[in-house]
Amino acid sequence: MKSKTILEVKDLKTYFFTRHGVAKAVDGVSFRLKEGEALGLVGESGCGKSITCLSILKLVPQPAGRIVGGKIIFDGVDLLSNSEKEMRDIRGRRISMILQDPMTSLNPLFTIGEQVAEPIIIHQKIDRARAWEKAKEMLTLVKIQSPEVRMMEYPHQMSGGMRQRIVGAMVLSCQPDLLIADEPTTSLDVTIQAQFLRLLKEIQERSNLSMIVVTHDFGIVAKVCDRLAVMYAGKIVEYAGIRELFNHPTHPYTKALMDSIPKMDVKVDRLYSIEGQPPDLRNLPPGCNFVPRCSHVMEICEKEPPGESVVGDGHTVSCWLSCPKWN
Amino acid sequence: MTAVKGIPIFPTLVLSIFIFSGIFAGFLAPYDPVENHINEALSPPAWQEGGTTKYLLGTDHLGRDMLSRLLYGATVSLRVGFIVVFVSGGTGAILAILAGFIGGWVGMAIMRLTDMMLSIPYLLIAIVMAVLMGPSVNNVIIILVVLGWTQYTRVLHSEVLRIKEADFIQLAKVAGCSKMRIMLRHVFPNIVNTLIILGTLNLGQVIIMEASLSFIGAGVPPIFPAWGRMLADGRQYITFAWWLCVWPGLAILLVVLSCNLLGDWIRVRFDPKFRQI
């Protein structure tokens, strides 16, 4: 079954121009997302995963931040050539985003009903009564009990898990083609996280929704995503299908990251720990960004940034170790 | 706002001139500010027709040199301003820390007192007190301190409450620090920034208050060269001897404006780092 590509990001570059230099938050990121597919963007803080998502929605904080290059082709149209008005039309309706903190995602001054109905009224241009009905349907979809009662209540009366689901309802109400979820479960309790992820997966499969899930947790990716891209210092260092990547992690960073996470079923004496700190994005080394922390550095690594090498079916790595010329 | 190394030039320059004049008025002023030269009363500023370079900014209705009075006026405003800000700021801070950190009925008592005092009409009470106590610079200082500490306490109290909940305070308790030590070494240094901001902004307010009190005759004694006083005296001559009012008015305006601008800059400059807790 060949599904079409809904989003293609080509060599995206988003830089932040600060007093102390230019921070290359996103530095040449490319990936493809098919309809109905879920892509995980994995990395630690500062790797550029959140800025990538904000770039797609053209919501990069200004004036310091600016998209300086690349293409973001969504359903055939390069978003970077869109006007702000055209983007407003897309945001919420065709591309939607869930953020990390359910406590601040909802406005404390408005009822749940008002907040869920609002995007419906704006984008679908129907009257309030019908929007209210639709809002109720959406709340049922995200498994909120007694939605008519909940709709009259305020956010502070809800738990974190419920709020996140309500945000989900708001975000899905206009049936977007693409949903971006930025660390959607980080502030939720573990059992509530499990609930939410299962719900997300169900909804995704049912409506053939494309998703980008941003996280630092490989476990979440394993549960929800089909493909994943590992990011480091503004670049994608490894890109593969889930199965392939878990079975054959290739990039030293990916391997190190996976080894440094304690696992329930594997008992180790010491966790592998990656030396050093994440790099200063304003002062990146020439060559590969991972050199200061990598244990397999070769001469070429310090001189030139590695290109992409294919190491498996749909599996690419940006690393000189995997480049046939150098091995 | 042009800046040198980030520091705003205009307010810093103005305030430096103000402080310098205030301290060295004795050396800078060409005349004794209370010396009358009746024959040359109401002499316009040097560049106007009828003015002389003898009295650069003109003279007032009693022939006193405006420039000298302006400079000595700076001394008064400076003295009142800084003393009031330091004493009321310090008192306000101490009370805020006690109320916020110790809490309980001590805290309640202090905050209720603060609330009560804040609901008193500031100016009215100042006038009544000044009339009762008689005009003198020291009385003005006392009045303004007594009325002024409350705004510090109010704002700093919420700061203290916020800091109290921070982990490092809890950990200081775990380490065995006494309450006194925590208040001195952990709470106070973290409210100093806000205190400075409040103080800078308050300086302008105090100068205006002093000027207002002097204006209505309830501040410094009549002969004293205080800017407010000078404004009051010059009222009746304003239509034909504008310089009697304009110089002191301009001085007040510039100094208060600079205080506000500087205070604002300090707030913006130091807030983000400070808010890392």
Place this chain on the structure above:
Amino acid sequence: MEVLLEAKELTKYFPVVKGIIFPKVIGVLKAVDAVNFTIGKNETLGLVGESGCGKTTTAKVILMLEDITRGTILFDGQDIRQLSRTDLKNYRRVVQAVFQNPYGSLSPRMRVGDIVAEPLVVNSTLSRNEVKERVTHVLEVVGLGAEKGDLYPHEFSGGQRQRIAVARALVLNPKLIVLDEPVSALDVSIRAQIINLLIDIQKQFGISYLLIAHDLAVVKHMSHRIGVMYLGKLVEVAESEELHKNPMHPYTRALHSAALPSHLDDRREEIILPGEVPSPLYPPSGCGFHPRCSGAKTICPEQTPVLVDVGGGHHVACHLAKGSIKQ
């Protein structure tokens, strides 16, 4: 194994107060409800649970940041509620803490060297040089050079700040360190560093840890024994391996299942708990877990189960698990 700390029927209630002018107590929040556990010398006890379970309150009570409502805590055989003033000072020397937030744990206006030295300065009569020596020593133990002592906290990264916090906890040579979510606010690759450091320190200095965390994998890696808390009660206690192989309480099993898989083909039954984590203000009757438990019987809402020894140091509080080996 020698016992360092013993909690007996440890209870902490918070009064719920209504009214500003004449506050009236209208109820109690049973944050910790008759909890029993021991921490051995040179041992790590992990406490796991979600929001509202009482683990943080337990930590605060042990650190004497909160009073005990009922019950006892015996430290080295002494009841800490009956301590004289000098003894209390001594207690503070031997029980220290590291908290979750690296950004809030260090006083922003103090130099790092002074921060680490403070417990020494307050609790001992060492000379300035002796203090300096000791501070240098602990800074080196945590992997920071002595020259770092002159810097301020904001000049350090999150991971480094946690190291400073650990150094401060170490400086008095404590017997017990309470670790309240020591790594959850850190980046994944930094977590491993701090976890390794803590384990090394335990081996080197023979310190006991009370580790409080929501990440089961981290707790399992670091702890010798684990206690699972739910709504203020301990529902299961066992050695780490035993808890992993043989979780008996349905909540523990749900936590296991929710702990994200490190590998895709993890054969694990998926248990998704329905509903929300209940608020400790309105705990369900009898067994607090019964509304979310798939195997709840009639006895469950009626009678609160007590911790029962099922052999090998494994205790469970569950009507279903009593006597039986596996569900």
